[in-house]
Each structure stands twice: as C-alpha cells, then as structure tokens.
Amino acid sequence: MGRKLLLEKAHVEGIRTYEVYRREGGYASVEKALKTMSPDQVTEEVKKSGLRGRGGAGFPAGMKWSFLAKPEGVPRYLVCNADESEPGTFKDRYLMEFIPHLLIEGLIVASYALGSNRTYIYIRGEYAWIVDILETAIAEANANGWLGKNIFGSGFDLQIYVQRGAGAYICGEETALIESLEGKRGNPRIKPPFPAVKGVWDCPTVVNNVETLAAVVPIINLGGEEYAKIGVGKSTGTKLISACGNINKPGVYEIDMTISVEEFIYSDEYCGGIPNGKRLKACIPGGSSVPILPANLLFKTAKGDTRIMNYESLSDGGFATGTMMGSGGFIVLDEDQCVVRHTLTLARFYRHESCGQCSPCREGTGWMEKILKNIETGKGKMSDIDLLWDIQRKIEGNTICPLGDAAAWPVAAALRHFRDEFEWHVLNPVESQQRNFGLAHYADPRPVPATA
Amino acid sequence: MAEEKKLFKVTIDNITIDVEPGTSILNAARMIGGDVAPPAMCYYSKLKGSGGKCRTCLVEVAAGSTADPRPMPKLVASCRTNVMDGMIVKNITSERVIDARNGVVEFLLLNHPLDCPICDQAGECHLQDLSYDHGKEGTRYEFGRRTFEKHDLGPYIQLHMTRCILCYRCVFTADQLTNKRVHGVLDRGDHAEIATYIEKSLDNDFIGNVIDVCPVGALTDKTFRFKNRVWFLKPVDAHRDCPKCSGKVTLWNRGDEVFRVTARKDQWGEVNDWICNECRFEKKATSDWVIEGPTQVSRQSVISQGHYVGLHKPKETLVEVLDGQKPRLLMDIHDVSEVNKPTVDLSKIAGPAHSDDFK
Numbered sequence: 180m181g182r183k184l185l186l187e188k189a190h191v192e193g194i195r196t197y198e199v200y201r202r203e204g205g206y207a208s209v210e211k212a213l214k215t216m217s218p219d220q221v222t223e224e225v226k227k228s229g230l231r232g233r234g235g236a237g238f239p240a241g242m243k244w245s246f247l248a249k250p251e252g253v254p255r256y257l258v259c260n261a262d263e264s265e266p267g268t269f270k271d272r273y274l275m276e277f278i279p280h281l282l283i284e285g286l287i288v289a290s291y292a293l294g295s296n297r298t299y300i301y302i303r304g305e306y307a308w309i310v311d312i313l314e315t316a317i318a319e320a321n322a323n324g325w326l327g328k329n330i331f332g333s334g335f336d337l338q339i340y341v342q343r344g345a346g347a348y349i350c351g352e353e354t355a356l357i358e359s360l361e362g363k364r365g366n367p368r369i370k371p372p373f374p375a376v377k378g379v380w381d382c383p384t385v386v387n388n389v390e391t392l393a394a395v396v397p398i399i400n401l402g403g404e405e406y407a408k409i410g411v412g413k414s415t416g417t418k419l420i421s422a423c424g425n426i427n428k429p430g431v432y433e434i435d436m437t438i439s440v441e442e443f444i445y446s447d448e449y450c451g452g453i454p455n456g457k458r459l460k461a462c463i464p465g466g467s468s469v470p471i472l473p474a475n476l477l478f479k480t481a482k483g484d485t486r487i488m489n490y491e492s493l494s495d496g497g498f499a500t501g502t503m504m505g506s507g508g509f510i511v512l513d514e515d516q517c518v519v520r521h522t523l524t525l526a527r528f529y530r531h532e533s534c535g536q537c538s539p540c541r542e543g544t545g546w547m548e549k550i551l552k553n554i555e556t557g558k559g560k561m562s563d564i565d566l567l568w569d570i571q572r573k574i575e576g577n578t579i580c581p582l583g584d585a586a587a588w589p590v591a592a593a594l595r596h597f598r599d600e601f602e603w604h605v606l607n608p609v610e611s612q613q614r615n616f617g618l619a620h621y622a623d624p625r626p627v628p629a630t631a
Numbered sequence: 632m633a634e635e636k637k638l639f640k641v642t643i644d645n646i647t648i649d650v651e652p653g654t655s656i657l658n659a660a661r662m663i664g665g666d667v668a669p670p671a672m673c674y675y676s677k678l679k680g681s682g683g684k685c686r687t688c689l690v691e692v693a694a695g696s697t698a699d700p701r702p703m704p705k706l707v708a709s710c711r712t713n714v715m716d717g718m719i720v721k722n723i724t725s726e727r728v729i730d731a732r733n734g735v736v737e738f739l740l741l742n743h744p745l746d747c748p749i750c751d752q753a754g755e756c757h758l759q760d761l762s763y764d765h766g767k768e769g770t771r772y773e774f775g776r777r778t779f780e781k782h783d784l785g786p787y788i789q790l791h792m793t794r795c796i797l798c799y800r801c802v803f804t805a806d807q808l809t810n811k812r813v814h815g816v817l818d819r820g821d822h823a824e825i826a827t828y829i830e831k832s833l834d835n836d837f838i839g840n841v842i843d844v845c846p847v848g849a850l851t852d853k854t855f856r857f858k859n860r861v862w863f864l865k866p867v868d869a870h871r872d873c874p875k876c877s878g879k880v881t882l883w884n885r886g887d888e889v890f891r892v893t894a895r896k897d898q899w900g901e902v903n904d905w906i907c908n909e910c911r912f913e914k915k916a917t918s919d920w921v922i923e924g925p926t927q928v929s930r931q932s933v934i935s936q937g938h939y940v941g942l943h944k945p946k947e948t949l950v951e952v953l954d955g956q957k958p959r960l961l962m963d964i965h966d967v968s969e970v971n972k973p974t975v976d977l978s979k980i981a982g983p984a985h986s987d988d989f990k
Contacts, residue, residue, distance in 0.1 A: 347819070364816065369683035369711045535797060535816070535823035537684045542738035545821040549774045566771055573734030576705045577686055 181435040182409055184397035184417045185390070189277050195312065197319035200280040206325060208399035212288045213333040216399075221292035225395060227403030229415035234260055234351075234388030235466065235506040236581075237490050246375040247293055248383040256384045257295035258360065259286060259392055261302040261309075262344050262351040266467035266528060267508030270419035271389035273431040275302075275309050279316035283339065285392040287325060288399055290337050293385055298339045301356050304346040313341050348532035352580045353386040355534065366536045367580035388506075390419055410436040414489035418507055424462075425513035427451035436489035440464065441478045443488050444511060457513040460618050461597070464493055465505020467525050468585035470592030471518070472502050474622040483627035498592070514618035518600050522593040523551040529586035540583040543574040547590055554601060557608030564601050568594055597621070639716040643667050643690075644724045656709035656720055657688055661899060668899075669722050670732075670761050672739070672846050673798035674710035676901055681803050682710035685796065686735045687761060691728050694719040706731055729765075736766040742776045742821065743847075744793045751789075752848030754861040754933045757900060758796065779824050787853050787912050788842060792824050795849035801825060801841035808905060809835040825849075836875055839911040843894050843902050854912050855883075855891035862933045864890055869920035875907040881926050882917075889915045898929060 193199040200206075212221050226241030247255060259282070263271040275282055282300075290298045302310055317339050320326045328336045342360055344350045350359045354368035357379050378384020394416055398406045407415045414436040423429045426444065428451035434443065444450045444459065453459055459474045478486055481500035486492050490504045512521065530544040547570050553559045571587035571594075578584070594601065599619065604611040638649040643660050644667045650659045658676070660668045669690055674682030682688075688710050692703040697717025706728060709720070722728055740762060747753040779792035797816065802825065805814050817826045842850050864883040871878045883891045892911050894902040914920065928935045949958055965973060972989050980988055 349819070369708065530820060533820040535818075535820045536799075537686050538735055538738045538796065539686055541797065541821050541823070542741040546738075546741060546772060546774075573731065573738070577689060577731050577735070579683060579708075 181433065181438065182417065183433045184401075184406075184409075185274065185281065185393055185419060186278075186431070186433045189273075194278050195280075195316075197280060197316070197323060200278070201323075205280055206284050208396045209284055209287045209291075209325060210331075212291055212399050213331055213335060218292045218294060221288060221399065224403035225292070225398055228398040228406040229403075229413060230391065230394055230398060230406070231413070231415070231490060232388060233390035233394065233418065233506065235265070235468070235503075237504060240387060240391050243375070243387070244289075244293060244385060246373075247385055248376045249294070250383070254296065254382050255294050256379045256382055257286065257290045257293050257298040258353075258356065258379060258384055258386045259298065259300040259389055260351060260353065260356060260386050261300050261306070261389045262348075262356060263306075263389070263506075264303055264348040264351050264532075265506050265508055266525070267423060267463065267510040268421055268466045268506045269423075270421045270431050270507055272306060272309065273421070274389055274393055274419065275306070276312060279309075279312050280320070281393045281396060282313070282389055283316050283320050283325070285395040286339055287320075287330075287337060288395050289385075289387065289392050290339075291333075291335055295385075296336045296338070298337060299360060299379070300339065300341045301350070301360050302341060302343055303351075304344040307343070310341050310343055317341070347534075348528075349534045349580070349582055352582065355580065356386060357384065366534050367582075369579055411487070411489060412491055414491060414504075418488075418504070420488070420507045420509050422450050422509040422511070424509075424511035425453050425457065425516070426511050427454050434488055436487070438488055439478070440486045440488055440493075443509075450509075450511065453511065453513050457515060458618055458622060459511065460514045460516055460621055461512040461518060463502070463508070463510040463512075463589075464488075465503045466508030467510070467528065468581075468588055469503040469505040470498055470501075470588050471512075471521075471596065472592070473596045474618075475625050476500055476596070479625070479627075481625070481628075498588070499595070502592070515615055517555075517615050518593055518597040519551070519555050519604050522590055523548065523555045525589045526551050526586070529582065533582060533586070534580075537579045537583070539574045540578045540586060543570050543583070544586045546570055547586070551590075554604050557604065557612050559601075559605045559608075561602070561605055564594065564598065564605070639714050639718070641714040641716075641718045641720065643720040644722050650714055652713075652716075654714055656690060656692075656707070656712050656714055656718075657682075659714050660690075660709065660720070660722060666723055669709050670757075670764065671710055671899075672757055672761065672796060673800060675800050675803070675844060676899075678800060678803040678844070679807060681798075681800055683708045685739070685798055687732060687739070687765075689728060689731050689735070691721040691725040692718060693721050693725075732765050733767065736761055737770070739796050740766065740770065741772050742793070743796070744776060746794070749857075750791075750794065750848040751851040751856060751861075752794075752845075755900075756848060757846035760931075777821060782826060784853075787839060787908065789851045789853040789856055790825075791849050791851070792826075794847050795825060796847055797823055797825070798846055800844040800846070801850055804841050804844050805835075805838065808837045808840055811835065836907045836909070837905055839908045840894065840902065840905050842911075843896070846900075852891055852893075852911070854915070859883075859885060859890050862936050864934075866926035866928060866934065868895065868923040868926050870923065871910065871914065871920050873907060873910050876910060877904040877906065878910060879904050880906055880910055880920075882920060882922070884917070887917050889917055889920075891915075895926070 188194050188203045222244050230240045231237045232240055261271055286298050326337055347365050349355045350365040352367050353374055355365040359365035374384040409416050417433050417435050420432050420434055432449050445452045461471050461473050462477050463471045480486055480495040493502055493504045495501045526548040530548045533540045533544045535541040550563050550567055571590045574583045575587035600616045603616050639652050640649055641659050646663050648663055669688035671688045672685035689706040690709040691706055694700040696715030782790050784790045802815050816823050842852050864885050866881045866883055869882045880892050881895050882889050894906045896902055977984055
C-alpha cells in the first residue's frame, strides 16, 4: 500500500466543507508557513522536496518559483492552471471536486512564497460545477480569516479568484492561459519573454498545475527533505494517476512512484486488471499527447528492466522505445482496440483544438486527421503512412507552443510501434472494416540486447 | 562625448556583422541582405507584436552566444529571437532549416486556393515568391480545400478568406493604426478567419492599409479589382499635400491612367509611410498628384518585366567586329526556296494554315 499525501482524507465524510477539513488537520501548512517561515524558506522547502510540475512537462516546481522576477513595485501573480483538458486526464477534477480546501491551502502557501496578493484559478469551462465548489471553499476560507488582508497578523494579503475558461484545450498552455485570463483570445505567446518575467498583465507570473500546488501542503507539513524521501530518484513525492480505458477499476489513484506499471494495471488495489479476461495491447501512460506503447515495451524497457510508474522509468529509451509520465492520464487499450481508430480520434481532437496561430499546426493537424480517416475507413494508400510520418516530423518542434508536438507525438508513436496495423488497414480495406487487427505480436517478449 | 555603444557580433551563414543589442536575427540578416535574409510572411517591422506565427523564417542557432555557445535545440523564429554576442546562425546553410521551410511552405499552400490566374495580388504576392523559392512543384494534399462564408467589406476592400494565411498583420494594423480596433480572428484552428463583423466598422481613415500589409491576395483593393495585372502597370512615385497622411504614394499607371494607388514599399515589401483612404481610393487622376519619377522595383520582381528603368543595355558589337562594315543581307532564302510554296495565299485559306495546305 503506497503512501498517500493528497487523497488521504478524500473519503472523509464532508471533507468538502471547511469544518471537517480543518478538523482533519487542514490549513496547518498555512499556519506553519505564515507564522514560522519566510517566503524564501517556503521556496527553499519546495526546492528541497524535488517536486516536479504535475501538469505534464515535469519541470521542477521550486526552480520555476526561483526564476520569478522580483522587480520593485510590480505586483506578482500566481495562477493555478485548472484547465485540465488532456484526454485521459481527470485527476485535478477529482482533487478540486472532493477536497477543494487542499487546493486553497496550497494556493495560500504558494502565494505567500511568491508574494502574490492576487491569485487566480483558471478553470476549464466545462468544469462549471467545480467553480461553485471552489467559490464556496474560498468564501469559507475568507470567513475564517485564511484569506483577505493581513492574514493572521503576518502582514500578508491574499485574495483568490476563480476564472472560467470557455472550453479550449489550448488555454492549458501557460501563455495562452494568461492571454485568456486577461480577456483576450487564447493564443499562446511567443517565448521569450517567459511568464516568470512577463506574465499576467506583463507582470511576473508563475503558472502551476492544481496537483503541484496541492502538493505544496504536504511538503510544508512534512518538510521538503522528508517529502523527497518518498519515491525514487528525481521522481519524488506522490502522483495522482487517472486511470481509464479497458480496466476493471477506472479512477484516480495516488501512487508513490515506486510501483511497476504491471502491478499498477493488474493489482486489485489499483486498476484491477483488464475486464473479460482480455489481453493488454497498448497503453498511453501520461495523457493523450504522450507516445503510445505496445504491451511488450510497457512492462519492460528495451534494456529489459522493469518499468516503474515514475518520470525516469517511463521515459527510459527516449521516444524510440519509451514514453512520458505526462499529466498522469493512464489509458489502457485491450486486444479489441484498434490503434488506427484510436490515433484518428486523437488527431481529430488536436485538429479541433489547434488555435490556428502558426501554420504547421493549423494546417498539419487537419491534414493528418484526413489521412488517418482515409486509412481507418479502408481508403488509405501505402504512401499515406510515409506521408503521415513526414507531416508529423514537419510539425514537431516547429510550432510556437507544445500543442504541435503534442499532436505529432501520438501519430509518430503509433506509426513507430504499430506500423503493421496501419499497413494491414491499407492492404485489407474490406476486412479492416469488419474486424480488428487484434493483439498480433504486440505482447510478445522483445529480445533483450546483450550488454557487455 | 558620445558613449561607445557595445555592439553584438553575430555570424549568419558564415557572414559576420556587428549589430546593436536588441536586434532580431531576421533584422540582422536583412542588414546583410541577399539570400541570407530569411523570408517572412507574418513579421512586419512597423507593426508591434507581429511575427512568430508563419514559421517561414525559422533558422538554426548553432551557437547561442560566446558566453553560452550551446546550440539551441529547436529551430527558432528569427523574427522574434534577438541576437546575442557571438551567436552563430545558420539559415540557408542548414539542411534542417531548408527542410523545415519546405514543410512550412507546403502547409501554407495546403488550403490556399492557388487561384493566382484570377488573383489581383499575383505578381506582388509574397506567398508566390516564397513558393517559387522554397516550394515543391506538386502537392501531396488530396483533399478538398477549405472554404468560408463570404463577407462583403464594402466598396473599397475585397476579402478572399480562402487565400488568407492568418499572418495577423491586418489585425495588428487595425489595432495599432486606427483608434478603434476593427477586427480580429474568429474561431480557431484550420477554420479560423479574420472577421468580427469586420464589415460593420470599416469607416476608419487608415483601414485601407490592411491591403498593403496583406502578404497574399486575401485583402485586395476593390477599386482596382480585375482592372489590370500589376506587371502591366508602371509604378511611379508621387505625392500630394494630404491633411491626413504623408501623401507619399506609388501610382500604378498605364499610359496616363492611374489604376491604383498604394503606399511606397521598401525592399522587404514593407510600407514606408501609411497612407489614408482618400489618397488610396479617391485620387485616381494624374492631375491629383505631383509625379516624382519611376519607382525602383526589384529586378527579381515580375513587375519589373517590361520596365526598363535603369537597365544597362549591352553594347551592339557586330559593327565593331566587322571592322566598321555594316551587316548586309546576302540572300533571302524565300527567293530561292519553294519549300513553303510562296504561291499559297494564306489570306485565302479558311481557318488556320495546315500542313495539308502546302502539299
């Protein structure tokens, strides 16, 4: 049983309300930080904890905080990125819906560390009901003196505002989020300048994911060093994984990044295996943008090591044989799933969500979708597969924001690992409309190269 | 005494130049000029915030600076990346750049209608130039091209949304040149379009400049629509006393007739001085203007076809070679040859002549 830091109290009756949350030891980190620590000490603790951004990129949060420019007389802002729109990821939703005060608590501590007197939660437009939950929590925190002017005599003022997005995946990109927050069209900005220098209203800004900010609470409560002892290597602390797809127990799980992928899928504590005795075909371990892996690369790395659910192990082998931790949207595909169809679904999503600002992504995503649709419906040609590869290659790395990469990676990985399934679709246009390619050899053990 | 300014040394395609700090790679490359300057479809030096979107100006930074000589992992948009001291940039000397640029051109042309034969921008279209320089002959795109609902922008400006490459230049122009922002971009992704009820608010005196900044034929001059091809017209510099703008324009003439008026553009196709709608659309008589002289047009431009301004004509050397003798006709082949049957009177043949007529 892994250690739980975020969801430990998630199932306590009435934890959504302030009274129960406080009774269960909530807001202790705020007391500790505001009364006994300086802002720099808080940042230092977060640095020591090795906490990595939970939004997908995995950038060390403490380092991001220390990059924040601190010019005199210019306000600084903390923005909480709750625009969780990655297909397969729903961990922040769970966190905000069930223990909203944990996020508020983390926000107060982080705002104190960064010197933000106005902190925003930019929440995905589709999460309309969670806005009410957060507003209620903020009102309760206000009524009990955790927010407002001169909080507990510390001289620190803070107010938290919730801003709803209007339903755009791109607004989860931090600079697009800032544009949208300012009331403009949510187009990503061209970096540099980075938000740490020029963010919201051209003021220094830190944008962090919901889970990252919530994780500040146990870091302050335990101390950074204690927190860093959980997990392995540079993957410290606990991570929320939202598991879905062909598994017996879909849901949000908190793991301490030491369990293997195989255990995560098959143990009864977590996903509980694959329903109806089906076999595993493929898995996307970190949300739709990260590369898909066939079963034989999922449990063991190319070197033959057991793959663990953490940042390093999942990305072992680079994109050739590895994938990424991403935002923790764990999607499992069993043998009845068609990778071509699945890739088409993702390509359609990225075509729909491209902001249209820069040309490779605007034009390339639509093109990939159309070609994939042809292949899926049995109208594809062999040359289309190479063309797809060429298109994704020309999108990746050439766009303003990472959406172009995110659109290219799933297609690239599907072609890399499942090329024969694509070819089967092209060569068997009639049969491919009636049955699936099936598991084929995707679960066969791979030969492990001998090491000297 | 003026303080010595510290200049940054930057090497682009093996040519080193000293530039002021804060210069973008693109502008440094333009100072060198020629093929070293990356193409730019969306960047416009006169518009704040423009650039970074089209990705045609991507370059490879082989060394970030003297202090930190690591190369940048990704290609960067040269229009929005500032030079550092000791930076080494590869433009046309980098295969990655050429490859990426080919890709961008293909993407830009993917949904472009390629209706150049009926497009008023043809001949002065940046996308045309770009395609000739960096594009491939054929497309690999086998699907229908996107279309849009048509918007009527009134009597002066013609919008063809299908040709638009979403460079945002007109959006910045409307935003920065006019007092009231008149349009922006609606929708997103490949169905994004410039609109926002654009037709409802085009009464601004300077809105006509969106025609000049448009790199393609999406926004064209309606008063010039289908009147003439630009390469048949002679551009001349002219001016008038205008209370609203500088009044410095280029007239596009054929004979004495003024077909259209545009702002004067520099060698990068950028407007020197913005002009007002009255100068652009209303003053279409030669008598309205004081003509200064022919406009210098780049020799590369199709517009310079048939305009022999500043042309150096090679010397006729035949007489010199023949020691002062004039060439003379020795024999007219038609006088001695019957091959073409000189007796056949072409004017009496019904229809065009055929080889059968000479049998």
